[in-house]
Amino acid sequence: MHRRLAVVALLLMLIGFSAQAQQPDTTGPKGIDPDLEALVNAKTPKEYTIAGIEVTGTKYRDQALLLSISGLSVGDKVVIPGSDNISKAINNLWKQNLFSDVQIYYTRLEGSNLFIEINVAERPSLSGFVFRGVKKSEAEDLEGKTGLVKGRVITENMKRTAIENIEKYYIEKGFRGARVSITERADTAFVNTQQLTFNIVKGNKVRINNVSFYGNEMVNELKLKKKMKGTKEMTRISLYPEKDSSSFGVKKPMEFSEYMKDWGFLSLSKTRDYLDPYFRFKLFSSAKFNQKKFDEDKEKVLEYYNSMGYRDANIVEDSQYYSNNGNLNIDLKVEEGRRYYFGNIAWKGNTKYGDSILNVILGIKKGDIYNVETLNKKLGVQMSAEGGDIKGLYMDDGYLFADVTAVETAVYNDTIDFEIRMREGPQATIKNVNISGNDKTKEYVIRREIRTVPGDKFSRAALIRSQREIANLGYFNQEKIDINPVPNPDDGTVDINYKLEEKSNDQLELSAGWGGGIGLTGTLGVTFNNFSIRNIFNKETWDPLPTGDGQKLSLRLQSNGRQFRSYNFSFTEPWLGGKRRNSFTVSFNSTRFANSYNYLTGRYDRKAADTSFLRAISMSVALGKQLRWPDDYFTLVYALNFTQYKLSNYPNLFPGLDNTTAHNLSLKLSLSRSSIDQPIFPRSGSSFLASVQATPPYSLFNPDRVKAGNPYELPEFHKWRFTGEWYVPIGKAMGADKSRQFVLKAAAKYGFMGRYNKKLEYSPFERFQVGDAGLQNNFGILGYDIIAHRGYPVYDNSDPTVNPDKSQAAQFFTIFNKYTLELRYPFSTNPNSTIFGLAFFEAANGWYDYKDYNPFRLRRSAGLGMRFFLPMFGLLGFDYGVGFDRMGPNTKLRDAARFTFMLGFEPE
Numbered sequence: 001m002h003r004r005l006a007v008v009a010l011l012l013m014l015i016g017f018s019a020q021a022q023q024p025d026t027t028g029p030k031g032i033d034p035d036l037e038a039l040v041n042a043k044t045p046k047e048y049t050i051a052g053i054e055v056t057g058t059k060y061r062d063q064a065l066l067l068s069i070s071g072l073s074v075g076d077k078v079v080i081p082g083s084d085n086i087s088k089a090i091n092n093l094w095k096q097n098l099f100s101d102v103q104i105y106y107t108r109l110e111g112s113n114l115f116i117e118i119n120v121a122e123r124p125s126l127s128g129f130v131f132r133g134v135k136k137s138e139a140e141d142l143e144g145k146t147g148l149v150k151g152r153v154i155t156e157n158m159k160r161t162a163i164e165n166i167e168k169y170y171i172e173k174g175f176r177g178a179r180v181s182i183t184e185r186a187d188t189a190f191v192n193t194q195q196l197t198f199n200i201v202k203g204n205k206v207r208i209n210n211v212s213f214y215g216n217e218m219v220n221e222l223k224l225k226k227k228m229k230g231t232k233e234m235t236r237i238s239l240y241p242e243k244d245s246s247s248f249g250v251k252k253p254m255e256f257s258e259y260m261k262d263w264g265f266l267s268l269s270k271t272r273d274y275l276d277p278y279f280r281f282k283l284f285s286s287a288k289f290n291q292k293k294f295d296e297d298k299e300k301v302l303e304y305y306n307s308m309g310y311r312d313a314n315i316v317e318d319s320q321y322y323s324n325n326g327n328l329n330i331d332l333k334v335e336e337g338r339r340y341y342f343g344n345i346a347w348k349g350n351t352k353y354g355d356s357i358l359n360v361i362l363g364i365k366k367g368d369i370y371n372v373e374t375l376n377k378k379l380g381v382q383m384s385a386e387g388g389d390i391k392g393l394y395m396d397d398g399y400l401f402a403d404v405t406a407v408e409t410a411v412y413n414d415t416i417d418f419e420i421r422m423r424e425g426p427q428a429t430i431k432n433v434n435i436s437g438n439d440k441t442k443e444y445v446i447r448r449e450i451r452t453v454p455g456d457k458f459s460r461a462a463l464i465r466s467q468r469e470i471a472n473l474g475y476f477n478q479e480k481i482d483i484n485p486v487p488n489p490d491d492g493t494v495d496i497n498y499k500l501e502e503k504s505n506d507q508l509e510l511s512a513g514w515g516g517g518i519g520l521t522g523t524l525g526v527t528f529n530n531f532s533i534r535n536i537f538n539k540e541t542w543d544p545l546p547t548g549d550g551q552k553l554s555l556r557l558q559s560n561g562r563q564f565r566s567y568n569f570s571f572t573e574p575w576l577g578g579k580r581r582n583s584f585t586v587s588f589n590s591t592r593f594a595n596s597y598n599y600l601t602g603r604y605d606r607k608a609a610d611t612s613f614l615r616a617i618s619m620s621v622a623l624g625k626q627l628r629w630p631d632d633y634f635t636l637v638y639a640l641n642f643t644q645y646k647l648s649n650y651p652n653l654f655p656g657l658d659n660t661t662a663h664n665l666s667l668k669l670s671l672s673r674s675s676i677d678q679p680i681f682p683r684s685g686s687s688f689l690a691s692v693q694a695t696p697p698y699s700l701f702n703p704d705r706v707k708a709g710n711p712y713e714l715p716e717f718h719k720w721r722f723t724g725e726w727y728v729p730i731g732k733a734m735g736a737d738k739s740r741q742f743v744l745k746a747a748a749k750y751g752f753m754g755r756y757n758k759k760l761e762y763s764p765f766e767r768f769q770v771g772d773a774g775l776q777n778n779f780g781i782l783g784y785d786i787i788a789h790r791g792y793p794v795y796d797n798s799d800p801t802v803n804p805d806k807s808q809a810a811q812f813f814t815i816f817n818k819y820t821l822e823l824r825y826p827f828s829t830n831p832n833s834t835i836f837g838l839a840f841f842e843a844a845n846g847w848y849d850y851k852d853y854n855p856f857r858l859r860r861s862a863g864l865g866m867r868f869f870l871p872m873f874g875l876l877g878f879d880y881g882v883g884f885d886r887m888g889p890n891t892k893l894r895d896a897a898r899f900t901f902m903l904g905f906e907p908e
Contacts, residue, residue: 039080039109050076051113057120060192061098069093070118078114089118097155098123123153124186127193131166133200142198145169154184154194162198170202174288176328177203207234207287209327215316215334219305227300230293234327289328298332305336309369311416312337340370343415349422352394358420361390370416379404379420387461394424398457400487400494401425428458431493437500441475441530445550448575449473452496458485463496470500471678473550475530477501477831478678479739503831504871505529509556525556525568527874533571550574562610566591566781576623583624583637590617591781595650614650616781618643633675639668641693643783645765657764662712664765664783668693680834680869681826682727683743693766694718699757717763720752721785730823739829745822751785753814767812770846771795773879773900787816789844791861791881791898798847800859800885813846817855834869840881860884863897877902 053072055063067073070089078085086104093102101121108115129148131139146162163180170178183197211233213221225233298315305313317333342364347355362378380391381404387396394402403423410417433454435446449469451462463483471478482499509525528545531553535546545553552572559565570587595612622639626632645662669692676685695716730742751768755761769784771794795803796812819842826836843858863881870876879900886896 036106036109039106039114042081045079045082046112047077047079048109048112048114050074050078050116051110052108052115054107054115054117055120056117058122060122061120066093066118066120069096072116072118080114093118093120098153122192123155124192124194125190126150126152126154126158127187127190127195129162129196129198131198131200134202142166142169146198148196154196159196162196166198166200170200172288172290174205174207175202176206176289179203204326206289206322207327208232208289209234209323209325209329211330211332213332213334216336218310218336218339219308224301224304227304228294228297229300230290231297231330232287234287294330301332301334303373305334307371307373309339309341309371310336311340311370311372338414340411341415342366342368342370343410343412343417345417346409346419347422348419349424352397352399352424358390361388361393362420375406375418379406387464390420392460395458395460396462398427398429398459399424400428400458400485401489426492428487428492428494430454430456430458430496431488431491432495433498434495435498435500437476437498437502439502440548441473441502441550442532442548444578445473445475445548446470446498446500448578448581450498458494466498468675468677470498472676474505474679475502475550477503478680479829479831507871507874509874522560523556523558525554525558527554528552531571533573563594564592581626583622585620585622585624585639587620588618591615593781612649613647614781615646615648616643616783618783631673633673635670635672635674637668637670637672639670641666641668643765645782657712660710660712662715662765664695664715666693666695666766676725676727680831680875681743681824681829681836682745683729683741684727686727687723687725689721689723691721692718693721695763697756699760711760712764715763715765716756716760717766718754718756719766720750720754722748722750724748740826743824745820745824747818747820747822749787749816749818749820751787751816762814767814768816768846769794769812770816770818770844773877773902784812787818787844787846788900788902789818789859789861790840790842790865790879790900791863791883791896792859792886793898795846795859798845798852798854798857800845800857803859803883803886813848815847815850815853816844817858818842818844819858832871834867836867838865838867839863840865840879842881874903 050072051074053067053074055066058066069092071092072085072089076085090102090104093099099120100123101119103119105117105119106114107117126148128150129146131142134142142165145165147165148158148162152158159182163182166180167178179201181199183199185195185197187193187195208231211225211228211231213224216224298318302313302315305311312335314335314337315332316335317331319331321329321331323329343366345359345362345364345366347358350358364375364378378389380389380393380395391402391404401423402425405421407419407421408416409419430452431454433447433450433452435443438446450466451459451469452466456462463485467481467483470476470481477500480501482497484497484499486495486497488494506529507525507527509523509527528547529552530547530549531551532541532546532549533551533553534549535541538546541547551574552570554568554570556568557566567590568588570585572583572585574581574583576582576584592613592615594610595614618641620639620641622637624635624637627634627636641664643664645660645664647657647660649658651658670689671691672687672689674685674687676682676687695714695718698714698716725745725747728744728746730744733739733741753762753767755763764782766783766785768787770787771789771792773788773790792803797803798813821841822838823840824836824838826834828835839862841860841862843860845858847853861881861883863879865877865879865881868876877900879902880897881900882893882897884896887893
């Protein structure tokens with residue numbers, strides 16, 4: 001029997017592998033096999049045939065599979081020395097990451113027939129892992145960050161990667177000294193498995209104690225620190241102000257307990273036992289150090305320098321060291337260089353537009369402070385939705401392939417001359433317009449909204465406008481409208497690909513409420529915003545109703561039985577005829593409110609509901625038309641409205657209205673312009689609405705009506721409304737998707753009601769209700785325009801000093817003014833739950849007569865609010881407002897504050 005001779009060994013360590021030929025084993029009872037010794041020591045290559053292969057060392061892996069992976073088989077020819085087959089077999093087995101050691105032995109040689117042995121050492125598999133030394137919540141976070149998967153083979157790379165991910169997790173949390181070690185333990189519950197225990201020592205959290213700049217002679221250090229959004233110092237609040245400190249109005253150090261008591265913290269007197277008398281309390285919510293953000297902040301500092309003309313500014317050194325309290329100090333040394341200015345600007349290659357036109361659009365003159373960011377923005381190096389740049393000018397006229405480059409031609413003293421080189425190229429024609437992602441909405445509904453039509457010249461403005469129109473449909477996720485132009489330079493055409501993500505925007509209202517003098521009330525309402533009336537009889541399209549044609553159907557029922565009920569129905573076709581944006585709307589409403597209070601007995605009596613009630617039945621038909629002048633953002637709407645009001649033994653409204661049947665016929669003309677970018681959370685654009693609603697002048701046709709017993713049988717009035725809203729983005733967009741940005745909303749609203757005959761009182765119908773959150777009271781069925789005013793209840797007096805907490809207006813205003821400022825910020829732009837917060841300031845008031853009208857005497861309020869848009873329920877609003885004019889010398893803040901709830905968009 002021959003002893004085996006190891007000829008090749010592969011010992012894989014952390015950084016790779018190596019193959020090693022071993023000398024024959026000289027020990028053993030029979031000594032050295034002379035044939036194998038000759039084989040190993042041979043200097044002349046010789047071919048051998050593999051006559052047998054044995055696989056050893058494996059306990060849990062299939063031997064036939066390992067033999068197949070090695071690539072070796074009986075009958076293969078090998079040349080020794082110098083065989084590549086053996087090395088490749090070792091490599092093939094090692095790449096599986098299943099073994100900690102792979103060796104191939106020559107075991108026997110018979111003539112030219114060679115017998116070999118493949119010996120492997122199997123790695124254990126991972127049965128589980130735990131984290132020691134950390135909180136439970138942190139351990140849960142780490143489970144998804146380590147990349148560990150139970151059942152996989154444990155490798156050195158796996159363990160090293162897990163350690164790196166854990167350390168990175170804690171470094172991002174401010175624990176820069178976090179250390180991790182691994183304890184491996186065999187798991188007896190499963191064969192060839194191990195459990196890993198990660199022993200974590202977080203150490204102390206490192207905060208940024210101080211950031212200092214050196215070498216900044218022209219720029220204030222505070223301005224540079226403000227640019228470092230991701231590298232913040234700890235905020236300091238002095239608990240023990242120094243002598244003569246004016247910030248807290250004290251002349252000597254204060255005891256900590258006294259200081260906290262002055263600020264209302266009455267139970268913290270013992271805290272001073274744990275604090276140094278001269279310790280400064282530090283708030284470090286945003287002071288943790290992040291290397292990636294730090295590198296980004298250094299670039300922002302240089303960008304700020306460049307924006308002010310210091311194009312050679314550079315951070316030549318940054319050092320980081322720990323202070324005595326273990327926190328981090330950062331020193332940044334800058335070289336500002338000199339400030340530069342724009343010099344002469346010459347144009348080259350422009351044939352479409354002359355130099356004078358391009359200079360006006362560029363807006364940069366000789367002597368302006370050099371700012372490369374402004375230059376690139378004006379040239380349109382990066383596509384912007386704002387427009388007003390050189391490249392955008394060309395692209396709006398079809399020059400998709402246009403290119404513009406600014407080249408410095410001379411730098412002398414502090415001045416830089418530029419040559420702007422234009423390559424206009426040919427005009428591109430739109431070839432194909434492709435739409436995807438519309439699972440429910442018919443394609444023609446989308447195509448009629450977009451402004452990119454095959455055969456037209458390419459236009460960037462048309463792309464931006466198309467994106468706005470699609471977003472305003474409300475059927476798609478406005479944050480994921482992807483428009484991708486695909487140029488075809490060979491034939492001068494471009495394909496436009498619209499990729500959309502459909503969202504649900506149908507709404508369901510199912511609620512119950514108590515109050516308003518009518519007790520328990522139930523509401524059931526549905527709104528289908530993408531309805532299809534032509535498929536109403538096609539059962540296959542019902543899901544739950546036929547959809548996809550862009551029509552709107554709304555149904556609503558509200559009732560509590562005999563005392564109150566309301567039915568509402570409306571249908572809108574936005575493209576009547578299908579060729580032009582001419583909308584058609586028809587609606588019907590029936591509301592009945594019974595008075596259950598028996599004035600004879602002074603008690604509530606349900607039987608009184610049959611004889612004392614207020615009822616309104618209304619119908620309207622509206623036709624809207626999109627205008628092309630002054631621009632196509634304008635829409636003109638004609639609406640014919642008819643309402644029948646019936647009051648039966650219904651007191652306390654207007655004199656002479658206790659028993660009245662009135663027929664209100666009016667025509668309303670509305671001119672509106674809307675350029676907002678999206679309906680739910682507008683970031684830019686404006687919206688204007690001017691309307692006039694008028695009844696026939698009956699008293700002018702028949703003067704005897706003035707003396708009639710019921711002057712309200714045919715109410716007459718003319719009502720004028722104006723609403724203006726502006727949305728302005730503030731600051732830069734934030735968040736990974738750049739969707740979070742502060743937006744300032746400014747709004748102004750006016751309403752005036754007139755009469756044809758001064759001998760008649762103003763119509764008791766169609767007036768203005770001002771106050772509260774814009775929700776109707778029981779008298780809202782009389783056609784009042786609901787004007788929200790947060791921080792105040794519904795009020796019936798024009799004097800801002802008269803503000804009862806509970807006002808039950810017997811009459812409503814004929815004039816109102818309202819002004820609003822809102823600063824908004826989106827917390828979520830997900831179409832399934834759009835959430836944004838706001839801070840508001842409002843001023844409003846109402847008047848009964850023009851002789852009392854004073855547009856500067858307004859009720860003022862301010863507060864905070866939240867808005868939640870849920871597709872199934874619409875917009876929900878919660879506001880907490882403080883009415884400044886409700887506050888008096890003895891009035892507490894809580895008495896002047898009011899919490900309000902809003903359902904749906906604020907009425908116009």
